[in-house]
Amino acid sequence: MKLIHNPAEWNPLWLNHLRTNQQIGLVPTMGALHDGHLDLVKKSREECQVTIVSIFVNPTQFNNPEDFNKYPKTIEQDLAKLALAGVDYVFLPSEQVMYPAATGLKFDFGALEHVLEGKFRPGHFNGVGIVVSKLFHMIRPHVAFFGQKDLQQVAIIKRLVNDLSFEVNLSIVPTRRELDGLAMSSRNLRLNPEEREKALLLIRSLEKARAELTKGTDWKIIKEQIEADFNAEPLARLEYFDLVHPDTFDTYSIFDPAKKSSICVAAFMGDIRLIDNLPIIS
Numbered sequence: 001m002k003l004i005h006n007p008a009e010w011n012p013l014w015l016n017h018l019r020t021n022q023q024i025g026l027v028p029t030m031g032a033l034h035d036g037h038l039d040l041v042k043k044s045r046e047e048c049q050v051t052i053v054s055i056f057v058n059p060t061q062f063n064n065p066e067d068f069n070k071y072p073k074t075i076e077q078d079l080a081k082l083a084l085a086g087v088d089y090v091f092l093p094s095e096q097v098m099y100p101a102a103t104g105l106k107f108d109f110g111a112l113e114h115v116l117e118g119k120f121r122p123g124h125f126n127g128v129g130i131v132v133s134k135l136f137h138m139i140r141p142h143v144a145f146f147g148q149k150d151l152q153q154v155a156i157i158k159r160l161v162n163d164l165s166f167e168v169n170l171s172i173v174p175t176r177r178e179l180d181g182l183a184m185s186s187r188n189l190r191l192n193p194e195e196r197e198k199a200l201l202l203i204r205s206l207e208k209a210r211a212e213l214t215k216g217t218d219w220k221i222i223k224e225q226i227e228a229d230f231n232a233e234p235l236a237r238l239e240y241f242d243l244v245h246p247d248t249f250d251t252y253s254i255f256d257p258a259k260k261s262s263i264c265v266a267a268f269m270g271d272i273r274l275i276d277n278l279p280i281i282s
């Protein structure tokens with residue numbers, strides 16, 4: 001496994017792989033790697049001859065400076081996991097490499113950035129759009145791998161690739177969970193034992209809502225029940241619990257089994273913000 005720090009190191013390697021007709025898979029991450037990230041790596045190794053994982057905690061996608069400063073950093077363990085997983089390259093750019101100058105460009109993702117994550121994390125998707133565009137330009141992968149855990153991010157990146165004609169295929173990987181159902185997330189490392197236990201409220205509420213939808217209960221009533229469940233938990237603060245179209249993120253007020261839908265949730269457990277989602281009709 002070779003470490004790469006800038007495009008000058010990568011370009012001749014990229015050219016060699018291209019000449020020998022090898023498909024290059026990119027897995028963008030912010031480090032603090034867990035088995036969910038490794039599922040993306042595994043998929044890349046299945047689909048591509050070459051896998052490059054990027055680790056960069058991107059400052060422009062954090063709307064909360066404390067969340068950025070406290071983002072877990074476990075680089076030694078990350079590199080050991082990636083070597084074991086059979087990764088070919090790790091791209092470890094400095095902030096100077098990614099942002100030699102401040103970016104003035106602003107993306108407008110339209111309706112997508114005014115709901116759910118877009119509404120509660122102003123500027124977040126602009127930062128994601130900037131960093132993913134930079135990574136696509138620098139690495140020039142054939143395929144890029146993203147997790148369904150960040151469902152709205154997937155919709156944003158599909159829009160980016162489509163509207164800016166990036167020649168990259170996207171491969172989306174299902175959410176990896178802990179044995180008790182909690183979606184794996186680098187931020188889980190920051191939960192204390194009590195918060196970790198209470199964090200199960202996210203997946204339990206998603207599953208409860210799905211079961212109620214199957215029974216025919218009105219979405220409005222389900223949503224009220226779930227909001228009451230969160231209100232009853234002093235450590236929790238719900239930001240949203242919405243039934244949406246997974247591509248457009250139009251929010252539904254009535255469940256229609258003929259239309260694609262997912263339920264998305266975001267909530268704080270103590271100071272830690274967690275998100276999760278469950279597909280209902282794919």
Ligand code: AMP
Pocket residue numbers: 028029030031035036037039040145146147148149150173174175176177183184185186
């Ligand atoms: P992050 O390091 O949190 O920016 O995540 C890097 C990539 O891993 C993103 O495409 C995430 O959607 C994906 N990812 C994060 N957590 C999971 C998970 N539990 N299961 C599958 N993919 C995940």
